Amino acid sequence: xxxxxxxxxxxxxxxxxxxxxxxxxxxxxxxxxxxxxxxxxxxxxxxxxxxxxxxxxxxxxxxxxxxxxxxxxxxxxxxxxxxxxxxxxxxxxxxxxxxxxxxxxxxxxxxxxxxxxxxxxxxxxxxxxxxxxxxxxxxxxxxxxxxxxxxxxxxxxxxxxxxxxxxxxxxxxxxxxxxxxxxxxxxxxxxxxxxxxxxxxxxxxxxxxxxxxxxxxxxxxxxxxxxxxxxxxxxxxxxxxxxxxxxxxxxxxxxxxxxxxxxxxxxxxxxxxxxxxxxx
Amino acid sequence: xxxxxxxxxxxxxxxxxxxxxxxxxxxxxxxxxxxxxxxxxxxxxxxxxxxxxxxxxxxxxxxxxxxxxxxxxxxxxxxxxxxxxxxxxxxxxxxxxxxxxxxxxxxxxxxxxxxxxxxxxxxxxxxxxxxxxxxxxxxxxxxxxxxxxxxxxxxxxxxxxxxxxxxxxxxxxxxxxxxxxxxxxxxxxxxxxxxxxxxxxxxxxxxxxxxxxxxxxxxxxxxxxxxxxxxxxxxxxxxxxxxxxxxxxxxxxxxxxxxxxxxxxxxxxxxxxxxxxxxx
Numbered sequence: 158x159x160x161x162x163x164x165x166x167x168x169x170x171x172x173x174x175x176x177x178x179x180x181x182x183x184x185x186x187x188x189x190x191x192x193x194x195x196x197x198x199x200x201x202x203x204x205x206x207x208x209x210x211x212x213x214x215x216x217x218x219x220x221x222x223x224x225x226x227x228x229x230x231x232x233x234x235x236x237x238x239x240x241x242x243x244x245x246x247x248x249x250x251x252x253x254x255x256x257x258x259x260x261x262x263x264x265x266x267x268x269x270x271x272x273x274x275x276x277x278x279x280x281x282x283x284x285x286x287x288x289x290x291x292x293x294x295x296x297x298x299x300x301x302x303x304x305x306x307x308x309x310x311x312x313x314x315x316x317x318x319x320x321x322x323x324x325x326x327x328x329x330x331x332x333x334x335x336x337x338x339x340x341x342x343x344x345x346x347x348x349x350x351x352x353x354x355x356x357x358x359x360x361x362x363x364x365x366x367x368x369x370x371x372x373x374x375x376x377x378x379x380x381x382x383x384x385x386x387x388x389x390x391x392x393x394x395x396x397x398x399x400x401x402x403x404x405x406x407x408x409x410x411x412x413x414x415x416x417x418x419x420x421x422x423x424x425x426x427x428x429x430x431x432x433x434x435x436x437x
Numbered sequence: 438x439x440x441x442x443x444x445x446x447x448x449x450x451x452x453x454x455x456x457x458x459x460x461x462x463x464x465x466x467x468x469x470x471x472x473x474x475x476x477x478x479x480x481x482x483x484x485x486x487x488x489x490x491x492x493x494x495x496x497x498x499x500x501x502x503x504x505x506x507x508x509x510x511x512x513x514x515x516x517x518x519x520x521x522x523x524x525x526x527x528x529x530x531x532x533x534x535x536x537x538x539x540x541x542x543x544x545x546x547x548x549x550x551x552x553x554x555x556x557x558x559x560x561x562x563x564x565x566x567x568x569x570x571x572x573x574x575x576x577x578x579x580x581x582x583x584x585x586x587x588x589x590x591x592x593x594x595x596x597x598x599x600x601x602x603x604x605x606x607x608x609x610x611x612x613x614x615x616x617x618x619x620x621x622x623x624x625x626x627x628x629x630x631x632x633x634x635x636x637x638x639x640x641x642x643x644x645x646x647x648x649x650x651x652x653x654x655x656x657x658x659x660x661x662x663x664x665x666x667x668x669x670x671x672x673x674x675x676x677x678x679x680x681x682x683x684x685x686x687x688x689x690x691x692x693x694x695x696x697x698x699x700x701x702x703x704x705x706x707x708x709x710x711x712x713x714x715x716x717x
Contacts, residue, residue, distance in 0.1 A: 221502050224498075224499055266547070385670075
């Protein structure tokens with residue numbers, strides 16, 4: 158067996174962010190993790206070779222696709238080699254000596270706050286205060302010890318910064334998942350998996366009636382299942398669209414290869430972003 | 438001509454929000470505007486008859502579809518009767534007596550802050566502070582007069598709260614548009630328009646290969662142009678998807694009616710959300 162190359166993975170957010178959890182799930186605890194402030198800096202670190210891997214969110218069941226990361230993926234050229242999903246559950250976290258009845262202010266990212274509306278409706282005495290990052294709000298409690306304060310973040314953020322979970326799973330919707338891609342130039346990156354291969358690609362068509370139908374025909378004629386299709390208007394080019402497609406199959410499968418060849422004939426632009434086996 | 442019925446329109450956010458601007462563009466300055474805290478409360482106001490109209494964002498070129506509002510649309514049953522797009526441009530706003538060189542802190546919604554990264558890279562002395570709402574951050578300046586502070590919001594937020602624009606159009610990306618729907622039970626709502634009719638619908642398919650292809654065939658066979666298609670996984674039902682489709686045509690056009698009939702045969706569920714002429 159080849160010796161494991163040393164691994165480091167960039168993700169966006171503070172340690173304890175959901176992206177951090179996704180990176181650990183995909184790469185194990187022994188990978189060196191590198192926290193980055195923005196998605197752009199994650200991709201820069203990957204491209205420059207500062208890190209061997211990157212883990213980025215690509216879509217969320219409540220909020221949809223993260224177009225910014227599709228843009229970075231197209232620009233960056235490093236293939237997708239893994240995929241996983243993380244259930245987003247929010248914990249109310251305070252410093253160990255703080256009791257629930259002492260809390261007046263709750264810090265977190267506005268998206269997380271919005272996902273816990275029922276909790277705030279129930280506890281009217283709590284004021285929600287927007288903060289840059291979920292995990293970062295727990296880190297801030299630890300560093301600044303503001304009075305009567307708590308944070309909303311993940312269970313691992315509580316563990317990392319020594320916070321205590323006062324109320325568990327305070328999110329309104331249990332069916333809130335974020336899907337992450339693993340990017341790397343390395344080929345032997347992941348543990349063997351038995352899940353079915355998936356391939357992600359992007360293509361664009363001209364706005365003529367039936368253009369998308371012809372594109373769909375490439376997959377339907379070969380009985381390939383799509384697990385995602387999404388159009389995104391290209392604002393600089395009125396009436397042109399970028400399509401995000403995920404399908405079941407690997408880019409080296411003959412049916413997939415043939416479908417991609419035919420797609421190249423009928424569309425303006427096709428780019429395969431990678432083939433991978435999801436980590437459950 | 439029928440006498441204009443009295444109009445009132447609910448939107449989410451504070452006065453001066455981009456939704457407020459969209460509502461004014463769709464309905465004119467004389468409509469009574471009702472600011473609501475959440476999208477849910479906008480739809481509640483519409484359903485209960487507290488307002489005659491509602492204006493809600495449905496997608497943004499950088500951030501994609503707003504699934505929450507698709508959910509409300511499906512649940513609410515009030516048809517879409519209008520559409521418009523607003524370019525999102527951000528202004529740096531302060532109280533009239535504040536000079537740019539005095540500013541140290543800039544309040545705004547984190548999404549707006551993120552869309553002005555180049556501005557903050559250039560002016561390193563400025564600290565970005567997350568706030569609940571763009572227009573609300575200008576309102577807060579007016580009410581609390583915090584020292585050395587500015588806000589990022591729309592031009593109309595500056596006008597409404599008596600702020601002064603210190604730097605114009607500080608957004609990174611000029612191609613940032615948000616698309617809004619107008620909902621109402623009234624039929625004679627809008628000024629005559631010459632734009633082409635559009636119809637928005639939602640359908641779901643079972644996960645069998647070619648299911649989407651068959652759905653697309655309903656439109657392609659009649660040369661109907663799609664202007665949007667997006668799949669959204671139904672998390673409670675693994676491998677089932679909801680599709681958002683917009684097409685050029687009106688639900689009363691024979692070709693559209695026939696396409697919808699055929700779509701009903703080949704899919705699990707179809708719902709027309711409305712036909713409308715976009716307001717440019």
